[in-house]
Amino acid sequence: MIKFISNKKGVDTSSENPITANDVVEGKEGFVNGEKITGTMINNGEINITPSSEEQTIPEGYTSGGTVIGNENLVPENIKEGISIFNVEGTLKEGILSNVDYEQALSLCDDISGKHIYGIRKPLNGITLERTDNAVGKIAEATHDGHPENVTNDFDNLYPWSDMKSFMYDSNKEEIIAWYGDKEFTFTPEDSNVNVFTRIPRFWYKRYKDEQYEYWKIADYAAEGFTEFAGCSPARYSVSGSIDIPRSVSGNKPLDKIAPEQYRVSSKLLGNYNGLLDIWSVCGIQMLYLVEYANADSQNVLGQGLSSDGYGTSTGGCDNLGMKSGCVKDDGKTAIIYRGFESIFGHVFNLVDGIKSRYNKIHICEDWTKYNFEKNTMNNYTQLTYSAYDGGCYTTAFGLDEQYPLIMIPIDGVGYSDIEQSFTKDYFQDSIGYGNDYTTIMEMGGLTGSTERTGIFYTVLSVDPSMALDSGHGARFLLHKIS
Numbered sequence: 001m002i003k004f005i006s007n008k009k010g011v012d013t014s015s016e017n018p019i020t021a022n023d024v025v026e027g028k029e030g031f032v033n034g035e036k037i038t039g040t041m042i043n044n045g046e047i048n049i050t051p052s053s054e055e056q057t058i059p060e061g062y063t064s065g066g067t068v069i070g071n072e073n074l075v076p077e078n079i080k081e082g083i084s085i086f087n088v089e090g091t092l093k094e095g096i097l098s099n100v101d102y103e104q105a106l107s108l109c110d111d112i113s114g115k116h117i118y119g120i121r122k123p124l125n126g127i128t129l130e131r132t133d134n135a136v137g138k139i140a141e142a143t144h145d146g147h148p149e150n151v152t153n154d155f156d157n158l159y160p161w162s163d164m165k166s167f168m169y170d171s172n173k174e175e176i177i178a179w180y181g182d183k184e185f186t187f188t189p190e191d192s193n194v195n196v197f198t199r200i201p202r203f204w205y206k207r208y209k210d211e212q213y214e215y216w217k218i219a220d221y222a223a224e225g226f227t228e229f230a231g232c233s234p235a236r237y238s239v240s241g242s243i244d245i246p247r248s249v250s251g252n253k254p255l256d257k258i259a260p261e262q263y264r265v266s267s268k269l270l271g272n273y274n275g276l277l278d279i280w281s282v283c284g285i286q287m288l289y290l291v292e293y294a295n296a297d298s299q300n301v302l303g304q305g306l307s308s309d310g311y312g313t314s315t316g317g318c319d320n321l322g323m324k325s326g327c328v329k330d331d332g333k334t335a336i337i338y339r340g341f342e343s344i345f346g347h348v349f350n351l352v353d354g355i356k357s358r359y360n361k362i363h364i365c366e367d368w369t370k371y372n373f374e375k376n377t378m379n380n381y382t383q384l385t386y387s388a389y390d391g392g393c394y395t396t397a398f399g400l401d402e403q404y405p406l407i408m409i410p411i412d413g414v415g416y417s418d419i420e421q422s423f424t425k426d427y428f429q430d431s432i433g434y435g436n437d438y439t440t441i442m443e444m445g446g447l448t449g450s451t452e453r454t455g456i457f458y459t460v461l462s463v464d465p466s467m468a469l470d471s472g473h474g475a476r477f478l479l480h481k482i483s
Helices: 099-110 260-270 279-293 298-302 416-421
Strands: 029-032 035-038 046-049 065-068 117-123 130-133 165-170 175-179 194-199 203-209 213-219 227-229 274-276 336-338 349-358 361-364 382-387 392-398 410-414 427-429 440-444 459-463 477-479
Touching: 117 279, 130 213, 194 477, 203 279, 213 279, 227 279, 260 274, 260 349, 260 477, 274 349, 279 349, 298 336, 349 459, 392 416, 410 416
Parallel strands: 046 065, 427 459
Antiparallel strands: 029 035, 117 130, 117 213, 165 175, 165 194, 203 213, 203 227, 274 477, 349 361, 349 440, 361 382, 392 410, 392 427, 440 459
């Protein structure tokens, strides 16, 4: 602060460059050469500056001080290489994150909706499954008494399981007319052109092995290294009614004792996009079930189904469960359901299209419009890189073709006396006994009266495609797409 002294005692205050009002802060007074002056210099007080991308002008006038704000992140490793900020030269190479930043980024990705991977694994020589990835800590239970509200299933709210839903499909209009939960929806549509299907939405999967484990993984987005399952809609119920008026509705006795090709012809009556349950949809359901429950023993998880006594039982035993899984009574005489697919095992067999066996070699077709039940021909079918187990067994290992990882056909197993060593506890039968030049097709799920041979992984590759099936051997329709 400048101190001004009066000239009462004759002190010489003259100067060649005298102080003027502009040199004194506004509001302050003083004397120069005996004359009083009042300051006019603008008082800006404290000035604090935050650096930005533009130049900032410091105002003319008086200031009592202030700060220029600094930032600890203004260091070379945080600035792109070749860029200088306030004379700090950057050294950061574009596109490279530190280990810490990378882990933080992964953590943030896990919190973003639609970016999840749910997995399981088992030792190559073991049968116990454990959860991996975003499935760790998840719980999945199924009701055995018809009260799903009393069990916990975290997957009810996780895609794709959360979006598996039944709907009514009008084959004349070739369109969905009501979804489960809509006011108009019913499991028992009277119109023979309207039937009930269950939608499996699109998801992505990965199945592989390393030196210690076999892995099954499902993603709700197009994760790197995963394969897309495009989605499809198998019928909620087994085929009922008649070959001329086929139905997938509640309250009917399943149709059986029909030749495979007759089922195929019948399926076309439900619309141009209809066919029979195929190997892709079967393995998709198996994959979804396995990752959800992390338990390959489907009878233990969902219930015994109509495995001990169910001949003549009509469909609809699980209608009150809606889209939940399990059963209303686990007594071997009551149907089970897995997320909208009633009696996917037990009751009657499900004929499986798109797959054939010959010489124990497995052949699959990728184009559903070219499926066929022709014997001794594999036109439009591709052979897998592994052979099926030769004979009958309880599965301990599935084959893995890297080009078709979704397809799970048993390649090893044990007899019934060693069933506790089986991975799935489900039976498998190849075409042994029919001769090496004989072509056979597949059924899955098991049938009534065969408790030990029933389950979601129960498959037989010993069906003669030219013969009428026996009692308990039925089919399930599949809507490949919706117009």
